Amino acid sequence: MTRIDLDLSHSYRPDPQADEDYALLPLKFTFNDGGAYALLGPSGCGKTTLLNCISGLQRPSHGTVSFDGRDVTAATPQARNIAQVFQFPVIYDTMTVGENLAFPLRNRGVPAAQVKERVGRVAEMLDLSASLDRRASGLAADAKQKISLGRGLVRQDVSAILFDEPLTVIDPHLKWQLRRKLKEIHHEFRLTLIYVTHDQTEALTFADQVVVMSRGRAVQVGPADALFERPAHTFVGNFIGSPGMNFLTGAWHDGAIEIAGRRYMPEFAPTVAAALQAAGSFKVGVRPEYLRLAASTDPQAVPARVERAQDIGTYWLITATVRDASGHAATVRGRLGNEGAALRAGETAWLSVFNRHTCYYVNEELVA
Missing domain, CATH: 2.40.50.140 (Nucleic acid-binding proteins)
Structure with missing residues (x-):
């Protein structure tokens, strides 16, 4: 896993003049090696833009992204060795569940015995063991998204795993189960996980540290109890809690x-x-x-x-x-x-x- 250091801002306009011109206002932050983080905020606050700057899908208009002290601002997602799980399932319908889970490993030449062991372990974690030989095209949307989660988790050599609202299409009861599973997986493997969501329950139950965002700004960073008990900004106080x-x-x-x-x-x-x-x-x-x-x-x-x-x-x-x-x-x-x-x-x-x-x-x- 990797320590990720950000010192950046981003605007989709060529010549930004005011704060309103920025999707991400100037931000300096470190995601520590093996930490579980959530980027929490309403739609349009800059969460996905920040995630894409980390993954390499978006190059920040100003500043740098560093992995373990190495500047990767211009590097591709492949060069950064990132796994990313998106809001909607990204799988191969023509493959079986097992083949989908194995694909990232086989694509990197991992020995067959290791592929089988790792796929079996991830499938068991996500309750997919009984479906390994089923073709993915016949599965429901929530099952397909579990496969997407598995494809992100199956590799052990990634720098970090990024989740962009991955439970949107998941049944509410299953959401609770998968949040618990992700927490267990993090505790077992100490992966660097960064999770984007607008759902405070997801963020507060999943992450050790929550980055609350508003209008392109990281308003407060802290554990769930600090955000609830001592909100650093009235926005956080209003946004957190029900x-x-x-x-x-x-x-x-x-x-x-x-x-x-x-x-x-x-x-x-x-x-x-x-x-x-x-x-x-x-x-x-x-x-x-x-x-x-x-x-x-x-x-x-x-x-x-x-x-x-x-x-x-x-x-x-x-x-x-x-x-x-x-x-x-x-x-x-x-x-x-x-x-x-x-x-x-x-x-x-x-x-x-x-x-x-x-x-x-x-x-x-x-x-x-």
Whole structure:
């Protein structure tokens, strides 16, 4: 496997002038040897462009791509020794499942005994052993995609294996199984895996490190718990989680935080207070999981108008509105226990939003 170092940007325009002209804004990042990474973000954020720059299908308009310290910016995918699995199956319908899996190895002159052993092992991992002698043309789309995954995994000598939303055509239950299989395969072989997806569940369950992307920029890189607990940007807070993080507009006034015309004095470090005071205006972020009902007499509770309360089965999802002094409405959602059953649309709920999980953002970026 290989360490991949990126120092690049990319624009599909010949003379980019503004950030909007770039598919990838300047990025410096290292994919460590044997790591499992996910590139996560909405459609059009630059995930596939970045993946193609790594594989050699796209040459970056600026900067370099290095494998183990060797500049491969101008090298072809073959020269980079990359395996890539695409969104839709790329297989030979006229071949059997076993022949498809063996093709990358036979094409490189691997001895027949090694081919048989490796194909058998990968087929067993992907539950394809019973189908090895079947012609691929008669298989369903999800089975064909499993063959594509197998073709990417069958080689042991690759620099890295790149996945471009490979589970799009897969049945939801099978997706869960294949994510688990890929995780097991990574732990066993310590392959360098880079996985592109817009599905946060796929990214957070598969990868050790997740690169969250927005508008061509890598907004935050980290493990799942860091992305959930301390989103570095409001975009990450909103994008990660179901529902995403709640944000309330706050202002610093006479040594306290003011929200919806009420003043609060939560506990936080003096450096945080100094940053909020210097900013004047900021956002307070709290996850629905950490929102709690409070008594109307609680000085730290924020009043909110209940819009609806939904019984999800294992919890109640409440949707409420908090209005600031100027009348601007912010929607907040909370995941509550049985206490959510007592809430009715139109009434006022008092919400506790300040706790050790609360985040504070100035100019959309985390200060604490």
